[in-house]
Amino acid sequence: MEFACMPEHFVEDVMELLIFASRIPHALDGVKLDDFMNFIIMFMASPEYIRNPYLRAKMVEVLNCWMPRRSGSSSATSTLFEWHLLSVQYLVKNLLKLYVDVEFTGSHTQFYDKFNIRHNIAKLLEYLWQVPVHQNAWKQIAKEEEKGVYLNFLINDSIFLLDESLNKILELKELEAEMANTTEWEQRSAQEN
Incomplete structure (x- = not known):
């Protein structure tokens, strides 16, 4: 105490x-x-x-x-x-x-x-x-550990991070597609980029 x-x-x-x-x-x-x-x-x-x-x-x-x-x-x-x-x-x-x-x-x-x-x-x-x-x-x-709290938490956290990473890859792919269209990309404001 x-x-x-x-x-x-x-x-x-x-x-x-x-x-x-x-x-x-x-x-x-x-x-x-x-x-x-x-x-x-x-x-x-x-x-x-x-x-x-x-x-x-x-x-x-x-x-x-x-x-x-x-x-x-x-x-x-x-x-x-x-x-x-x-x-x-x-x-x-x-x-x-x-x-x-x-x-x-x-x-x-x-x-x-x-x-x-x-x-x-x-x-x-x-x-x-x-x-x-x-x-x-x-x-x-x-x-x-009957319920495997620690190990399950580690696995769940890893799956979450993997899911987030895959979503970011999709976002990057969309961004690259937008950048490929240079006229549209150049017309965007600096804040949007």
């Missing part, structure tokens, strides 16, 4: 510092990041403690900064994903939970914001899919 009352800007400041430090080569070498990893894993999927979805998404951004860039590469942060106990147990499930939670951020730009957040989550999930110790977590989630 006390933690939920803490001002969220404390957490935001720490996440900003971690992102900044992660972008400086070798700045985190020798720094023990286990406690930060514990914190991120446990609270990124806990809206009852950290209500701001953008702040929880910033935790994913930190994890993206820590993610090894090449598969098979060993870095100080790769052990956080491959050998960290909480990471192996909860990271995939919590990322999927956050993926679902960002559907409604409460912002007037939520429709666009969720795509950036989900893109970062998807990059992490794609990486974790290739890490053998996390494949068991994926299997466990598929077995445990």
